[in-house]
Amino acid sequence: MRELIKEAIVDLKKTDGFIYVTAEGKKIELHEAAARGIAVTPVNPKDEVIKKLEAAGLFLTDSKFVNELNDLISVLSGSGSSKGAGKRRSFSDSEKNKIVEEWKKVEAAGKKTKAAFAREIGVGYQTFINWLKS
Structure with a gap:
């Protein structure tokens, strides 16, 4: 392929x-x-x-197939939800709290910057900073 x-x-x-x-x-x-x-x-x-x-089974002129393929790539790469590219993802307060708790563990280990962590979870840097402040 x-x-x-x-x-x-x-x-x-x-x-x-x-x-x-x-x-x-x-x-x-x-x-x-x-x-x-x-x-x-x-x-x-x-x-x-x-x-x-x-x-070979790749129907790239079929928009539904392309959307599903993009969703699969997004989920596999961890670059966002399966809701589709360009759509905002809403996080519940409990999800935000879990992410902040996870950041505290990562920060304690000293392995990543805030920006790298935010990119990894698919959140804008400033949004992540706001979560840390609240």
């Missing part, structure tokens, strides 16, 4: 906007095809990338 994604990125970053394929469907550079006298067909790399990704 990783190789497929890397290949998709390379194809999409081509400067001339197209990839070229032979009659057999193999990719070839335009200058090489011209030098060898091979007929090619220009193909929009976006269309080809979408076909390849969908064949």
Whole structure:
């Protein structure tokens, strides 16, 4: 899957906007095809990338699938809730208290800065400072 994604990125970053394929469907550079006298067909790399990704089960033109994939990435990386990117997360008073208590343990160990801790839990630095003051 990783190789497929890397290949998709390379194809999409081509400067001339197209990839070229032979009659057999193999990719070839335009200058090489011209030098060898091979007929090619220009193909929009976006269309080809979408076909390849969908064949591998990645439906990136399906907004619901993309939202679910983003939620999964967010939850796995710990960079927020599964409510979606860009949405604010509300914390209850008990959650805030637990976070402040956890910070006290981290602070005692001297392992992180307040800013790093706030980033790790997905809270703005100033919001975290306000919680510490209250």
